[in-house]
Amino acid sequence: MNGIRWLEIAVTAPAEAAEAIAEVLSRYVPHGVAFDYGPVPADEADWERPPLPRDTFTVLAYLPMTPGWEDARQRIEEGLWHLRQILPFPPPRFRVLEEEEWSEAWKAHYDVLRVGPFVIQPTWRRAELRPGELLIELDPGMAFGTGTHPTTRLCLQALAEWLRPGERVLDLGTGSGILAIAAVRRGAGWVWALDIDAVAVRVAEENVRRNGVSDRVEVTQGSLSEALARGERFDGILANILAPVIRQFCEQGWGALLRPGGWVIVSGFLCGEQEESVREALANAGLTVCGRWVEADWVALGARRE
Numbered sequence: 001m002n003g004i005r006w007l008e009i010a011v012t013a014p015a016e017a018a019e020a021i022a023e024v025l026s027r028y029v030p031h032g033v034a035f036d037y038g039p040v041p042a043d044e045a046d047w048e049r050p051p052l053p054r055d056t057f058t059v060l061a062y063l064p065m066t067p068g069w070e071d072a073r074q075r076i077e078e079g080l081w082h083l084r085q086i087l088p089f090p091p092p093r094f095r096v097l098e099e100e101e102w103s104e105a106w107k108a109h110y111d112v113l114r115v116g117p118f119v120i121q122p123t124w125r126r127a128e129l130r131p132g133e134l135l136i137e138l139d140p141g142m143a144f145g146t147g148t149h150p151t152t153r154l155c156l157q158a159l160a161e162w163l164r165p166g167e168r169v170l171d172l173g174t175g176s177g178i179l180a181i182a183a184v185r186r187g188a189g190w191v192w193a194l195d196i197d198a199v200a201v202r203v204a205e206e207n208v209r210r211n212g213v214s215d216r217v218e219v220t221q222g223s224l225s226e227a228l229a230r231g232e233r234f235d236g237i238l239a240n241i242l243a244p245v246i247r248q249f250c251e252q253g254w255g256a257l258l259r260p261g262g263w264v265i266v267s268g269f270l271c272g273e274q275e276e277s278v279r280e281a282l283a284n285a286g287l288t289v290c291g292r293w294v295e296a297d298w299v300a301l302g303a304r305r306e
Contacts, residue, residue: 003099005065005096005097005098005099006062006063006065006096006097007062007063007064007065007094007095008094008095008102008105009029009061009062009063009073009076009093010058010059010092011025011080011089011092011093012056012057012089013057013058013059013087013090014056014057014087014089015056015057015150015296016087016270016297017089018057018059019242019268019269019270020083021059021080022035022059023242024076024080024083025059025061025076026061027075028063028072028076029061029063029072033060033061034061035057035058035060035149057149062097062102073094107124110125111125112125112126112127113153115153115156115157117133117134117186118133118134118156118160118182119133119134119136120138120178121135121136121137121138122137122138123137123138123210134185135185136178136185136211137207137210137211138177138210139176139203139206139207139210150296150298151240151268151269151300152178152179152240152267154267154293154295154299154300155179155238155240155265155267156179156182157300158265158293158300158302159179159182159183159238161291162236162265162291163186163187163236164187164235165187165189166189167187167188167235167236168188168190168232168233168234169183169188169190169191169192169237169238170191170194170234170236170237171191171192171194171237171238171239172194172223172237172238172239172241172249173194173195173196173223173239173240173241173245174193174194174195174200174204174219175195176204176207177193177204177205177207177217178207180193180208180217180238181207181208181211181213181217183236184216184217185211190217190218191216191218192217192218192220192234193217193219194219194223194226194227195221195222195223196221196222196223197221201220201221204219205219224252225252227254228254228256232257233259234257234258234262235262235263236258236262236263236265237254237257237258237262237263237264238265239264239266239267239268240267240268241268242269243268243274243277245268246266246268246269247277247278247281250281250284250285250287251281251284251285254285255285255286255305258305259305260305261305262304262305263302263303263305264302264303264304265291265301265302266282266300266302267293267299267300267301269299270297270298271294271297271298275299275301279301282301282303286306287304287305288304288305288306289301289302289303290302290304291303
């Protein structure tokens with residue numbers, strides 16, 4: 001992609017609108033979106049962001065300015081305009097980046113992050129580990145899942161509480177591979193990480209190798225249909241995806257992939273109507289909700305197969 005210019009799209013919004021904005025953007029950008037609190041110092045490799053309010057996010061997306069990009073921008077603006085009639089937030093901001101600027105721009109929004117026992121360290125920064133902490137070295141590579149969004153943090157918290165040593169885990173929609181790597185760091189015996197996006201698969205494979213866990217994490221392009229076709233059973237399933245996709249997985253019978261007593265941890269949705277729809281879908285799939293983790297307006301649920 002040398003020489004391609006990129007259109008950066010930035011939308012600052014309250015938490016309750018962030019996921020909807022991300023959904024609109026993700027229809028037209030090829031590499032997913034990022035959730036950010038603001039840039040970090042570029043010249044301080046060991047800098048760690050102090051705690052910040054978590055009620056406002058900037059949602060970022062990068063659109064390659066290849067043939068058809070003008071139409072994509074127009075559709076993005078139209079989609080966001082309609083969304084703003086329901087959930088008020090400022091209009092999007094646009095700027096054009098050269099290839100070199102783009103490659104560095106998205107890196108400015110990631111820094112060392114601590115979630116429970118996990119320390120997520122971008123490859124261009126350094127973290128001082130404390131006793132008992134588990135290091136995950138990550139190059140997001142424009143794939144979703146870096147810990148900057150509450151749903152990823154909620155999944156990490158839930159995983160730290162529920163995972164038992166030696167368990168076999170399925171990570172649906174692995175993104176950067178962060179949850180798969182975290183599961184192994186926490187003691188999982190083996191993880192199958194799936195994603196439908198080829199870019200995410202490549203990024204996840206690189207992160208798995210970087211963390212030295214290739215012997216316990218298998219990364220594959222695919223989704224639930226591939227898992228059902230393979231017919232393996234798992235002790236746990238992770239899915240940090242949107243509510244409609246989780247409901248679809250429930251309808252497709254993903255409970256059959258779980259061993260008796262197995263668990264699922266799901267996130268990617270808001271408290272309220274979205275949470276209730278996911279709860280109903282989990283119940284219809286024969287799964288009993290017995291865990292709940294909340295940050296701001298976001299929620300993760302844990303359920304077990306009796």
